Amino acid sequence: MYMYSASDSLIADETLLQKKSVKFSDQNIGFKFVMADTTEIKNHVSQKRPVLAKSLMDSSEPEPSSRVLVIYTGGTIGMKTNDNGVYEPKEDFLVNKLRTLPMFHDREYANTHFAGDEEDFLVMPHQKGRRVMYKIMEYKPLLDSSNMMMTDWGHIATDLFEHYDQFDGFVVLHGTDTMAYTASALSFMCENLGKTIILTGSQIPIFEVRSDGRDNFLSSLIMAGLYNIPEVLVCFDNKILRGSRTIKNDAGSFSAFISPNLPPIATLEIRIHVDWSAVFRATGTEKFRVHTNMCQNVGLLRMFPGITTQTVRAFLQPPMQGVVLQTYGAGNAPDNRPDLLNVLKEASNIGVVIINITQCTKGCVMTSYATGKALEDAGVICGGDMTPEAALTKLSYVLSKETWTLDKKRKFMKRNLRGEMTVVAKENITILDFELIESVARALSVSSTEEIKKLRDALYPSLMCAAAQTGDNQALEKLRTLGGNLSSHNHDGRTALHVACREGHVTTVQYLLHQGASVHLKDSNGITPLQDAVMGKHHSIIRLLVKTGAILTIKPIVLAMELCCAAATEEIETLQAYRAAGANMNECDYDKRTPLHVAVDTGSKRSVHFLLDSGVSWMFEDMFGNTALDCARKRNATEIIEMIEQKERQLAANGENGT
Numbered sequence: 001m002y003m004y005s006a007s008d009s010l011i012a013d014e015t016l017l018q019k020k021s022v023k024f025s026d027q028n029i030g031f032k033f034v035m036a037d038t039t040e041i042k043n044h045v046s047q048k049r050p051v052l053a054k055s056l057m058d059s060s061e062p063e064p065s066s067r068v069l070v071i072y073t074g075g076t077i078g079m080k081t082n083d084n085g086v087y088e089p090k091e092d093f094l095v096n097k098l099r100t101l102p103m104f105h106d107r108e109y110a111n112t113h114f115a116g117d118e119e120d121f122l123v124m125p126h127q128k129g130r131r132v133m134y135k136i137m138e139y140k141p142l143l144d145s146s147n148m149m150m151t152d153w154g155h156i157a158t159d160l161f162e163h164y165d166q167f168d169g170f171v172v173l174h175g176t177d178t179m180a181y182t183a184s185a186l187s188f189m190c191e192n193l194g195k196t197i198i199l200t201g202s203q204i205p206i207f208e209v210r211s212d213g214r215d216n217f218l219s220s221l222i223m224a225g226l227y228n229i230p231e232v233l234v235c236f237d238n239k240i241l242r243g244s245r246t247i248k249n250d251a252g253s254f255s256a257f258i259s260p261n262l263p264p265i266a267t268l269e270i271r272i273h274v275d276w277s278a279v280f281r282a283t284g285t286e287k288f289r290v291h292t293n294m295c296q297n298v299g300l301l302r303m304f305p306g307i308t309t310q311t312v313r314a315f316l317q318p319p320m321q322g323v324v325l326q327t328y329g330a331g332n333a334p335d336n337r338p339d340l341l342n343v344l345k346e347a348s349n350i351g352v353v354i355i356n357i358t359q360c361t362k363g364c365v366m367t368s369y370a371t372g373k374a375l376e377d378a379g380v381i382c383g384g385d386m387t388p389e390a391a392l393t394k395l396s397y398v399l400s401k402e403t404w405t406l407d408k409k410r411k412f413m414k415r416n417l418r419g420e421m422t423v424v425a426k427e428n429i430t431i432l433d434f435e436l437i438e439s440v441a442r443a444l445s446v447s448s449t450e451e452i453k454k455l456r457d458a459l460y461p462s463l464m465c466a467a468a469q470t471g472d473n474q475a476l477e478k479l480r481t482l483g484g485n486l487s488s489h490n491h492d493g494r495t496a497l498h499v500a501c502r503e504g505h506v507t508t509v510q511y512l513l514h515q516g517a518s519v520h521l522k523d524s525n526g527i528t529p530l531q532d533a534v535m536g537k538h539h540s541i542i543r544l545l546v547k548t549g550a551i552l553t554i555k556p557i558v559l560a561m562e563l564c565c566a567a568a569t570e571e572i573e574t575l576q577a578y579r580a581a582g583a584n585m586n587e588c589d590y591d592k593r594t595p596l597h598v599a600v601d602t603g604s605k606r607s608v609h610f611l612l613d614s615g616v617s618w619m620f621e622d623m624f625g626n627t628a629l630d631c632a633r634k635r636n637a638t639e640i641i642e643m644i645e646q647k648e649r650q651l652a653a654n655g656e657n658g659t
């Protein structure tokens with residue numbers, strides 16, 4: 001395919017070159033550099049414009065790929081037996097071994113296609129026509145998870161934050177012993193999450209003959225790379241569980257984790273099935289951020305018959321700020337022990353936050369018994385069906401919010417923040433309520449619930465895209481209440497958000513973001529909602545998406561081509577749209593020519609003016625050694641030279657320079 005280069009218009013196009021008479025040579029690169037007439041170049045670039053739209057969708061990589069960051073913290077998965085015959089993590093062992101295994105690294109593909117920073121990446125054989133490229137960040141020292149502290153959660157969260165924009169998804173390799181704690185903690189620490197984070201590990205090291213590690217790791221890479229489930233998840237034994245619902249249940253089984261109060265979010269069998277209706281999505285228009293300073297003055301207290309008041313009092317002593325009380329059955333503690341209840345009440349009165357959860361693996365705290373009601377009266381907060389790990393880490397997170405009042409902290413402990421607790425039973429919606437599906441089902445003689453469900457899954461995404469196209473929020477809301485997933489995509493991978501962004505329906509975009517639609521989803525051509533908004537030049541939507549954390553993901557070279565073309569043809573609105581989307585307006589093309597070079601060479605004064613106003617530099621040298629200012633001088637473009645010099649004077653007056 002033809003790829004545009006801004007300087008093609010000056011150098012490579014024979015028809016233009018041969019007609020010109022003013023010539024000079026650039027000895028360094030051996031090109032015969034011919035000055036073309038500005039209008040002619042402009043026309044030439046305009047003709048090439050349609051090719052650009054296509055090039056935007058093409059990738060210079062041979063196969064579309066997703067990038068996953070693997071944060072390797074330790075655990076059995078990468079361990080080796082030491083001289084004493086016990087398992088121990090070993091530096092660099094995992095990554096070096098993985099490079100030799102074809103399932104984990106397609107060496108031939110990497111040797112042919114990877115260069116520069118990509119050399120650190122491993123690449124999986126392709127899945128569903130896509131490659132998952134992944135990079136392993138190994139922690140030093142690698143830890144058995146029993147040695148992990150709350151500060152280690154902070155390190156992981158910080159690394160997730162720092163690499164959030166560069167990767168499509170994340171895998172955390174972790175020991176199984178405290179994985180449920182880390183997964184729960186990370187789910188609270190990661191605020192406004194829009195990408196998939198999966199924790200996994202194994203019961204037997206990955207390089208032993210019998211190991212669960214290979215499947216767990218491969219499944220996690222596939223899910224993090226190819227599916228957008230914007231949650232912190234645990235992948236184990238072919239199941240994807242919500243991190244904050246998970247507990248380690250079996251020390252000796254490959255099926256070590258369970259999620260007692262919530263079915264798996266996905267199952268990996270012959271087919272991968274994701275229950276999209278169960279996916280928890282952050283709502284609103286705020287960017288991803290992490291909260292790392294967790295409160296350490298929290299504890300878990302398990303009731304047992306005859307527990308003494310002294311034990312409970314000692315446990316609740318300062319500096320304790322929050323306690324998870326594990327009670328019997330549906331949240332009961334003795335109501336014939338006023339001594340005990342008084343201690344709890346006193347602690348609660350002086351500001352200790354006490355949460356009531358059940359000791360049972362499954363089920364939830366209710367106040368249907370007098371024994372449970374007594375605790376509520378003592379100021380103990382109902383923790384619903386939270387796991388001990390989720391309740392403890394939620395408490396640690398909520399208590400560390402320095403700007404929140406105690407009242408707010410108590411309120412937030414009762415709220416479902418990340419899908420960690422069941423607040424209300426799901427409405428019993430039947431898809432047959434929706435007349436359209438019903439009549440289509442009739443016409444197709446479809447009657448079983450399973451078939452109707454499949455029909456709904458096939459029709460809803462298209463209906464949602466159609467509603468988004470006309471900005472029909474009511475229709476979207478109706479589809480949602482009928483059980484539709486607003487982030488589902490049509491045959492082209494396009495979601496309602498893509499469509500609304502392209503069409504410029506700002507209230508629809510707002511509605512979708514508040515319903516948890518992800519700004520990071522790419523359609524089958526790799527286009528994100530932000531790219532759609534840029535193509536539609538919808539400035540308020542661009543601002544809203546950027547505020548929500550969207551970033552431009554198009555390749556720098558493609559961006560350069562777009563900007564150079566817009567600069568050459570004075571499409572100021574396009575330049576404005578890219579600038580608002582956070583594009584680097586100095587991005588240079590194959591010949592290292594910036595949009596300003598092209599604007600100068602095409603005599604596009606409005607573009608020059610806009611670019612200078614956007615703070616671009618006129619001092620970058622292209623491959624031929626010319627800065628944009630050199631180009632203006634060679635062309636004797638006095639007005640443009642004056643514009644640049646004026647900008648230079650303006651910057652100098654402010655103590656800055658234009659380089």
Ligand SMILES: NC(=O)C[C@H](N)C(=O)O
Nearest residue numbers: 075076144145175176177
């Ligand atoms: N299977 C494992 O990973 C157990 C190990 N002790 C750990 O938690 O790090």
